[in-house]
Amino acid sequence: MIKMENVGKTYPKGVKALRDMSVSIEDGEFVYVIGASGSGKSTFAKLLIREEKMTKGKMTVCGYDLAKIKNKDIPKLRRQIGVVFQDYRLLESRTVFENIAYALEVIGTNPEDIKPRVMEALIQVELEDKADHKPTELSGGEQQRVGIARAIVNNPKVLIADEPTGNLDPKTALDIMRLFYRINLTGTTIIMVTHNRSIVTKVHNRVIEIKNGTLVGDKCKDNGSLEYDYSSGDYILI
Template identity: 50%
Template sequence: MRQENELIRLDNVKVTYPAGTEALKDINLSVQKGEFMFVVGSSGSGKSTFIKTLLGEVKAASGRLLVAKHDLGRMKRRELPYYRRTLGVVFQEFRLLDDRNVYENVALAQRVIGVSSDKVRRNVMQMLEMVGLDERKRAYPKELSGGEQQRVAIARAMVNRPSILLADEPTGNLDPKNSWEIMNLLEEMNQLGTTVIVVTHNNEIVDKLKKRVVTLNKGEIINDEVQGGYIQ
């Protein structure tokens, strides 16, 4: 693919934790605009570190990391919050605010970047309709099922129309039915042009969807397939 379509690039990226453990070893990877990619591997393979590195939560010891033209190695600490607002992020634990209803949880992502009230209302309702929760906008997280909470989290992650959506074990706390509903939603977001990267240990989903699969083992990429499957 042409380099102009490249959205994420890692060149010889190495991450070392204070105890000396190499969490990522000389990672070379290119992700294009509009890709849907799974990152898989056993516990301790480096999956979580990979996501944290893209978020700027962990800094590479060496190598170069470019995300949407941002050079994370040269980024100042004060710039990180603004950079992270350009990404959509979904976690296993949902991370919703219990004292805010569905609408407010999603709207907050718009308000922190200064979107006008009229646009907030329009954008939030559009996203809630997309995830099928527009009629539950006044409900609070404790009144929702796990699947519904994750749909709110996806709406919150996508309301600012990020070019990249990072999902760290998005189905980890869900039953099979809700897991597939969440994956279908992520596919919809991808079809709208968002680049989606999903870290998961759900081999059934990975094998069935036939997306690009990057497999990590002890901090190294051991396999990278365009229409791959889960490698045990």
């Protein structure tokens, strides 16, 4: 699915964001990418969708060689990858339904297919009763669910979540995490970029750690699930 071999990324003025990164991620994995601010984890995610171009190395994502990919093929690559953002990035002037439908419209989906696919995505994130609402009428957790629905409406092979719980309270964050686990169970590969160690240290999923642009940890664990313990105010593994 995803393979990086000695990948490096150097920004203008010599800033090295990634150094000789070698990682393989298989179909259906749930992987956390952790690191402090400025460690290179966001660059890692941007390389996957070809928002940034690597400076050196080899990289394959969803069958595309990103060292040789043509500009006309980049949209085809991105159709196989959904992205969820920390700040939701919803269009406030459009309804929930229209925000999700837009992701299908821009890739030329048959108009007759749009409504059933949007409603299917809304059912998956448990917001089918909010289709006609505007984003400003929703809670933060609900807005993030809309963002997730928009990311999965095209049935991507890979879902990248960049700090998806960063703006949410612990209980709402837990609900969002449960949703990601359910999506992963359908076979979607999930790569979650986060600095929330209170979650990561308690889960059994694979954790890739980046420090100063260098891979410093890659621990594979068995899948687990999370629960929120109100007495301790923290996440526990169940």
